[in-house]
Amino acid sequence: MSSPTRYARCASPPPSHHRATTTPTGRPTKARGRPAMNVSAHVDTFARDHLPPPDQWPELRFDLPELRYPERLNCAAELLHGPPDDRPVFHTPSGDTWTYGTLRARVDRLAHLLTRDLGVVPGNRVLLRGPTTPWLAACWLAVLKAGAVAVTVLAQQRPHELRTMCEIAEVRHALCDIRAVDDLAKAEIPGLRITAYGGDAPDDLFHRTAPDTPYRAVDTAADDVALIAFTSGTTGRPKGCMHFHRDVLAIADTFSKHVLAPHVDDVFAGSPPLGFTFGLGGLVIFPMRVGASALLLEQAGPKQLLPAIAEHRVSVLFTAPTAYRAMLAELDGYDISCLRRCVSAGENLPAATWQAWHERTGLRLINGIGATELLHIFISAADEQIRPGTTGVAVPGWQARVQDADGAPVADGEPGLLAVRGPVGCRYLADPRQREYVREGWNITGDTYVREPDGYFRYVARADDMIISAGYNIAGPEVEEALLRHPDVLEAAVVGRADAARGQIVVAYAVVREGVVRDAEALRAFVKSELAPYKCPREIVFLDALPRTATGKLQRFRLRTDGDQQ
Template identity: 85%
Template structure:
């Protein structure tokens, strides 16, 4: 490991011990990064300042020169008046806007560690993230500050942006001069991305400056192959690494631009594609299915690349989209632990119904629970390795994810004789609904905070439109009013909306073995446990 630029060494001090770290591979010439590297400076410094970088549905276009000046100004405020030093964790919260992206770049350019969360997350969730990452500073869209303030994180200094106050980030005095990027090591931690764990406790995935460029120099460069004139757009927010890569890292690495939308559901995407001539689209299979039914009257002829990840892409959806649009969806699997997509295929290499082959720079295999490769055609655990690997922040689950240097993703896969990988199922209790990863135990923990709930089990049930939907089974205390609507209202205040169950089933008892172990499989397969 190289000499760190971090003054606050918390992130580096809490990396997994060397014996638990993944084996990294840098097999491509473009992955030979220098020892000193600041990824924000690299992304900002490669493109003509007169070229567009960020667009919004109704606002003015940001150019690379504008973005650099605004990033530098924010970095001056961070390191000056706010007192942020290299290695400090800075929480970023707000809807997808150019200002959120500028704040992310400024945090990294200043050598601090970006912790981007969803604008939807509730106080309880935000407090957990801040506690795990020891966050001391937050940059928050003025419209999203209420829940963060309600989290009551000890010592957290919240600075809003986009508001009317004199102390707003964008109104604070700062030198009108370039900001010299902190000379970070390539393996200094740049960001901590949180993902739900199967136990309910979120896991912080630490990624270094080199990782940010590596995902662009593997998947984006070799599979997506963007052009400088491309306009990117998509549904995932920047709080998800799927969105961070597809809407910020990949377009900027290519000198292209992206359309950043605060609301980016299927209803908003279709007119936006036509209005802004979007050519590269990132979204989940659920959205492609929804847009298929609304294509009439919308011009999508500008699309040349469509990327799908977040959940399995059915062959029927692929064929229907190709038939209607002429565009072949690039399917892929990625993980927050690995930052972005590591198995995929494009153009003539696509085989509908499969995920694809390892992205150049990555290796993949299917293995049994003991780590031995299984024969082609037999299901097993997907294991991958490449230039990026899982580094959980002080979490014993590191030993489960990284085994003998391989990242074991928790997915069951089959590889065929031609080397194509096909998804079978999740190997744990994670529910994947409309591209969101939802930990059943986390929802259970929140539901158990309701005073009337005695026991609960949360599972995923197959759903044609969303892949899976979240279903909560609950046993109530004797005499309690049996009102699923009250449980729904309670959870809406406790969890982000996408985690809330679509259905509540009130039962007298949960199915258990003779030894008392909950039989989740019965809840998944028996449609009615009432």
């Protein structure tokens, strides 16, 4: 195995800004739409070795000229290169501002530390954990520039969740904000080397000495894996979604360029953390692609967003419908005239919420649907093309249709499964559920939609058991498993219930041992110790027995129906 320092020294210089639009990426093979794989720069080949087999890939489309990336491409170098050193890139609530020059220097220093001190080689998976700060963004860029694979997780996630993700991705390195180290250490992940940052210890990442010289980006292939983003499936076991260096740029060169249309002077902000690809795109990739800046908020709930928008003159906002609804009641207290773009995703945007926001602010919410499997938004509309009550149309560079369970397109006006394809596609990390998500070259998102005769797509419902609450995807079976780890719980079933404020809430039905006190708050506290707090049931209902069929199959529909009638 080559040493990391030697490998980095052999790499090509960073590409010029936006030069990645000249030649196609790879040649099609007999497998539908799968390009011939370029020579990898990875020394650790785990990620490429665990890509789905060729016949399970979706068809990839590179229809726009800007999507025809060169065969060698490092997306971190591409995002970092271009803007003048003195242009702002990241702002903090305390008033600190990082410039592009500062960010470039700090990313290079971190990349030197990764490869020289920590022994990270191209292809290694590096876990990133912490609140949304410029330092977390810098670590993400450094990992990619060094040719490694970023695995960014939520600071809220608990040891059990962290251990599972690290096992799936065989993670051996972690960079963690000192404030989020405890749960990661408690996970007791074999072979994981945790390096903290932001603390006072001598071995803290920021206190280590490193060269002040530029770090030459590893000459990664455009189709080398750059990041693994985890999402929960309806079975509750997380799925690792592998995305390439070219994919990182493709979401900026489709949705951001053609729908969002950002300006160089825009200031981005939003509620989704960088562990969600919605936040990674909206707060790092999109602003950096055009040389703009972002306000990175550690606390970004509705109560924090409005004063932050007013104080820092935010012009582009990313959050969920739940937050827009919550902010309506507080708008009079803040000057948000600086806003010009408001993006809503993560859950369905009701027409009533769109209308209320428009009436109060004059701003047209840009609705959109994205997926971790596809990295970001692929159906949307902006400005006069917006039609309240619909999600929009296929984003330039993407194709979408509605089909039946057998894969045949259904007539306009008829409900069916949403199927999409474009420059990014689902590639699960060694997961048999790849066959469920990709069918006949199309990515099947798990949503039921209707296509209107004029091409607009209208959301109907989720086609699976995923619960979407305040923009978070929550797998009922995962919450059930957590409840069942409590020694007093014999049976558990978790469903989503419609809720005006959050879209849905998590409701748990539990059967406990005879003679045990039915203490809902104690059970909620137990679940919070096992899972991220947003997955905790808002309500726990105790039953003597769960409804089942004669063959013993759980009848979830009865629980949903009973709950909706309450």
